[in-house]
Structure formats: structure tokens, C-alpha cells
Amino acid sequence: MELKRVVVTGLGALTPIGNTKDEYWDGLVNGKSGAAPITYYDTEKFKTKFACEVKNFNATDFLDRKEARKMDKFAQYAMVASDEAIADAKLNLDEVNKLRVGVIWGAGIGGLETFQQEVLNYAGGDGTPRFNPFFIPKMIADIAPANISIKHGFMGPNYTTVSACASSANAIFDALNMIRLGHCDVIVTGGSEAAVTIAGMGGFNAMHALSTRNESPESASRPFDGTRDGFVLGEGAGALILEEYEHAKARGAKIYAEVAGGGLSSDAHHMTAPHPEGIGVVEVMKNCLENAGLNPEDVDHINTHGTSTPLGDVAELKAISKxxxxxxxxxxxxxxxxxxxxxxxxxxxxEAISSILAIEHGIVPPTINHTTVDENIDPELNLTLNKAQKRNVKVAMSNTFGFGGHNACVLFKKI
Known part of the structure; x- marks a missing residue:
């Protein structure tokens, strides 16, 4: 069978550097850091005292107060970003066939804050199990797409992909394939996370995964820099409306880019560490190019996983060179x-949204906070250091990798 073409017709973002798609893009182009001291709890005894929190967010500005109380923050973020994307796509919800509209969402953790609070409440009590009746529905990772579909009446495929930090890239690839194969006309996809909590920060600190640059939070996330010491935890959501090309064209939708293809692979190496030679990463990018029917020389821009960890950054760049x-x-x-x-x-x-907007605007956002050369990184690679660069981007690739060796890659092209 002939695969259908799939395009992006709507975007929504709620991030540490901007609470809408446009604010997010402005923050990216201007090299804005979202890192700052944590405001959610007392960090005195924590190794890392900062994160990239979403700022100036009040759920009841967007959601009914009773509904907001039934949702963990990660689900609230999902609702806000998806609503922006749906509005951006100008979908007429009275005319669209809701049986052929799905929601495929990504979340690596889900309702961690809800889980944490309920357990702490129980531990601080007299042993009587007085749990909130919304504890489980608020916590489970699949509740975000469920809430989106319930609000809008979307009755197509509805589920969450969980592959750690690759989760929402995985969701985008699943959504692509669902439309390609003719099962849906439209899918709301993306991902959300809200793990800046006592449990989240404590757990990642215990793994020695986080930067401890407490004296300078805004410069702590420094991918590819010789002095990087770990990643900075962030939170928020991104949403994309994927649509079958002829369906989008028939309703006169604005098209941001075509979803050309995607790829998946596994490192099959270690619970948390990447393969030092990036073998799984090599395979996922090859798979993605093959799936898209494109050659390596067609790619103009790669938004890397680039977490600012000593091992991961080098392994990914080695894989790109290969x-x-x-x-x-x-x-x-x-x-x-x-x-x-x-x-x-x-x-x-x-990061998929950033890649798509790089195509639309002809600008590649920078990698900020780079001050020190890493001798293990090829100096000929253009890492777009410290300042955005103008570039006619026809094809952009976005890499995302997760604990457990999960690798996902999606590829977008100008249409």
C-alpha cells in the first residue's frame, strides 16, 4: 500500500523559557536560560538547588478549578500545550471526524508529584490508609492523553508511550505511522513532564546525573563544553498536531513542515549509560534516514539529545560523524x-518543535554556555555555539535518547 504523507499543522509549548510556542521560540533564538533556584520546596539539604521550572503558570488560568485539582501538574501542562496546538491548527472541532482523531502522548514518569505527596501523607499519619480517590487517576502516565480526548471528544487511538527521555519522540513516530497507514486523519501528539520535585531531584542527584553548579544555575547546562558536569532538570510540555496531507490541504490549513520519517533503536548496553561509541545512536539515525527516504547529505540541522553529561555528548557526536x-x-x-x-x-x-521552527524561520537556535573546548569533540563540527545562526533549513533531525538505551529520532522537511 502507498503510505500517506503527514504534515505538522499546529504547535503548542509550555516551557521554562516561554509559556507559548512564540515565547518559547523567542527564548531559543535569543539564547535565554531557563535555569534558576528551585521555588517549589526547600533545597537546603539537596546537592542540586536549581532547575528549569515553568514560570508564572497558574493552572486555573486555563482550566476549571475543579478539573485542575483532579490533575497532576504533568497533565495540566499537557492540557495547556495541546489546547494551544489545536487552536494553532485552526481545527474546526464541530466538523472534524472525531472517530479519526487520536491522541498519542509521551511521558517518562507521569504524576510523580502526586505519588510523592500521597506517600508522604500516609507516612506522616497514624498508619490509616487515607488516600485521595484521585491518587491513581492523577498519577498514571496515560491520563494526559485521556484528559485531552475527553475534553475534545477525540475517539481515535489514545495512549502514552513510555521510553524514558525518548518518550515523546516515540509518540511522534507512532503518530506518524498511524496516519501514514490510514488509521487516522489527525493526531494530537507530544509530551509533558513535571519531575522537579523532592523525589525527582533527590533521585537524579543520587545517580550523580545532575549538575551541581549552584553558584551559577543559568550557565549549568553546557552541552559539549569541556567543563560540563551533568544535566539540569526541566519541566513543561510540547504539543504537535500531525495531519494527513490531503486532509490538511482540503481545509486550507497552514503547514509548518512535513514529517518525513522516524527511527527507533536500542543500545542494548547499560541501564543508564550510553554506549561509549554511540552504536545504538548510529543505528537510530540510519533507520530514520532510510524511513524518510533521504540521504545523509540532505540533512541541514540536527537538534541533538545533548544533555550536558560527560559521556553522552561525546558518544552522540561520534555517532553523528559516523x-x-x-x-x-x-x-x-x-x-x-x-x-x-x-x-x-x-x-x-x-525539541521537535524547535526543529520545525528552525525550518520555518531559517534560524538555528544556539547551544549556549560554551566556554571551554572538549578535546574529545571534533573541532570541525558546527555546534552553533552561543549565538543563533541563520540557515536555510530544508531538513531537520531531532534526536532523543532515554535511560535503558531507548533511542528515537524524527525527521522533518520543508514542504
Whole structure:
């Protein structure tokens, strides 16, 4: 059968550097850091005292108070970003066939704050199990797409992909395939995460995964820099409306880009560490290019996973050099995590949005906070350091990798 073409017709973002798609893009282009001291709890005894929090967010500005109380923050974020994307796509919800509209969402953790609070409440009590009746529905990772579909009446496929930090890129690829195969006309996809909590920060600190640059939070996320010491935890959501090309054209929708293809692979190596030679990463980028029917030399821009960890950054750049060969030096490579921090399961969604907007605007956002050369990184690679660069981006790739060796890659092209 002939696969259907799939395009992006709507975008929504709620991030540490902007609470809408346009604010997010402005923050990216201007090299804005979202890192600051944590405001959610007392950090005195924590190794890391900062994160990339969403700022100036009040759920009841967007949601009914009773409904907001039934949702963990990660689900609230999902609702806000998806509503923006649906509005941006100008979908007529009275005319669209809701049986053929699905919601495929990504979350690596889900309702961690809800889980944490309920357990702490029980531990601080007399042993009587007085749990909130909304404890489980608020916590489970699949509740975000469920809430989106319930609000809008979307009756197509509805589920959450969980592959750690690759979750929302995985969701985008699943959504692509669902439309390609003719099962849906439209899918709301993306991801959300809200893990800046006592449990989240404490757990990642215990793994020695987080930067401890407490004296300078805004410069702590420094992918590819020789002095990087770990990632900065972020939170938020990104949403994309994926639509079958003829369906979008028939209703006169604005088209941001075509979703050309995607790829998945596994490192099959370690619970948390990447393969030092990036073997799984090589395979996922090869798979993505093959799936899209494109050649390495077609790619103009790569938004890397680039978390600012000593091992991961080097392994990914080695893999890029292997896949793209001499063309690698012609690609604008960046890591927007230098600004947003690492949104875990939502990372793939907001980085896909950055890649799409780079195509639309002809600008590649920078990798900020770079001051020191890493001798293990090829100096000929263009890492788009410290300042955005103008570039006619026809094809953009977005890489996302997760604990457990999960690798996902999505590829967008100008239409």
C-alpha cells in the first residue's frame, strides 16, 4: 500500500523559557536560560538547588478549578500545550471526524508529584490508609492523553508511550505511522513532564546525573563544553498536531513542515549509560534516514539529545560523524537543552518543535554556555555555539535518547 504523507499543522509549548510556542521560540533564538533556584520546596539539604521550572503558570488560568485539582501538574501542562496546538491548527472541532482523531502522548514518569505527596501523607499519619480517590487517576502516565480526548471528544487511538527521555519522540513516530497507514486523519501528539520535585531531584542527584553548579544555575547546562558536569532538570510540555496531507490541504490549513520519517533503536548496553561509541545512536539515525527516504547529505540541522553529561555528548557526536561522514561539518548541530534543561519525557516534543521552527524561520537556535573546548569533540563540527545562526533549513533531525538505551529520532522537511 502507498503510505500517506503527514504534515505538522499546529504547535503548542509550555516551557521554562516561554509559556507559548512564540515565547518559547523567542527564548531559543535569543539564547535565554531557563535555569534558576528551585521555588517549589526547600533545597537546603539537596546537592542540586536549581532547575528549569515553568514560570508564572497558574493552572486555573486555563482550566476549571475543579478539573485542575483532579490533575497532576504533568497533565495540566499537557492540557495547556495541546489546547494551544489545536487552536494553532485552526481545527474546526464541530466538523472534524472525531472517530479519526487520536491522541498519542509521551511521558517518562507521569504524576510523580502526586505519588510523592500521597506517600508522604500516609507516612506522616497514624498508619490509616487515607488516600485521595484521585491518587491513581492523577498519577498514571496515560491520563494526559485521556484528559485531552475527553475534553475534545477525540475517539481515535489514545495512549502514552513510555521510553524514558525518548518518550515523546516515540509518540511522534507512532503518530506518524498511524496516519501514514490510514488509521487516522489527525493526531494530537507530544509530551509533558513535571519531575522537579523532592523525589525527582533527590533521585537524579543520587545517580550523580545532575549538575551541581549552584553558584551559577543559568550557565549549568553546557552541552559539549569541556567543563560540563551533568544535566539540569526541566519541566513543561510540547504539543504537535500531525495531519494527513490531503486532509490538511482540503481545509486550507497552514503547514509548518512535513514529517518525513522516524527511527527507533536500542543500545542494548547499560541501564543508564550510553554506549561509549554511540552504536545504538548510529543505528537510530540510519533507520530514520532510510524511513524518510533521504540521504545523509540532505540533512541541514540536527537538534541533538545533548544533555550536558560527560559521556553522552561525546558518544552522540561520534555517532553523528559516523553516520554523516564528511557532511557532518556542514550541518548546524545544536542542543536546546542548554536553555530549557532536560524535560525528560517531554524533551523530544519541545525539541521537535524547535526543529520545525528552525525550518520555518531559517534560524538555528544556539547551544549556549560554551566556554571551554572538549578535546574529545571534533573541532570541525558546527555546534552553533552561543549565538543563533541563520540557515536555510530544508531538513531537520531531532534526536532523543532515554535511560535503558531507548533511542528515537524524527525527521522533518520543508514542504
Amino acid at each position: 553516520v554523516f561522514g564528511s557532511h557532518a561539518k556542514n550541518i548546524n548541530i545544536n542542543s536546546t537543552k542548554s536553555m530549557t534543561g532536560h524535560l525528560l519525557g517531554a524533551a523530544g516534543a519541545i
